Amino acid sequence: MLHAAAMLAGIFLIAVLASVSAALPAPIAVAGAIAAACVLWAARFGGIWRGYSRLPAMLGVMGAQLAAACAGALRVVRLAAGARVRVRSSLLKLKPRFSSAPERTLYAAALSMSAGRIVVESDQEGVLAHLLNEPLADEAAFHGLEARVRRALGVKAQRS
Numbered sequence: 001m002l003h004a005a006a007m008l009a010g011i012f013l014i015a016v017l018a019s020v021s022a023a024l025p026a027p028i029a030v031a032g033a034i035a036a037a038c039v040l041w042a043a044r045f046g047g048i049w050r051g052y053s054r055l056p057a058m059l060g061v062m063g064a065q066l067a068a069a070c071a072g073a074l075r076v077v078r079l080a081a082g083a084r085v086r087v088r089s090s091l092l093k094l095k096p097r098f099s100s101a102p103e104r105t106l107y108a109a110a111l112s113m114s115a116g117r118i119v120v121e122s123d124q125e126g127v128l129a130h131l132l133n134e135p136l137a138d139e140a141a142f143h144g145l146e147a148r149v150r151r152a153l154g155v156k157a158q159r160s
Helices: 002-021 027-044 050-081 101-112 139-153
Strands: 090-094 117-123 126-131
Touching: 002 027, 050 101, 050 139, 101 117, 101 126, 101 139
Parallel strands: none
Antiparallel strands: 090 126, 117 126
């Protein structure tokens, strides 16, 4: 994903510099058209993961995670301010069933947006997350997040 973004930005920059020196009337529009043509070319010939077309739906998942993160952060602050909770951090290995690296990466990013959680490592076997407060970890929330990411990306569940 970063390679595609770098390619797009690089092509755009090169086209802007080339068109400015040629004194074209709309160098930004020309550069944008060239960059878009390159992206369409890559999409047509298999250079772009098919899930990128689903990224706008993923923004909805990330927005919901952001709202949940803010609510969770406020809950943790309230509990800590009232000294009603003892923080017990832990590491948790989750095994989401995604077949490709971009899908696992998007799941890890969504998981990291949750209050009190950060993904430490992500590989083919699963995701290692650091939990700030283990008693507040909810297994159903992890499965719900996986299902929302799956729906947003249009991915069917794999059988174990």
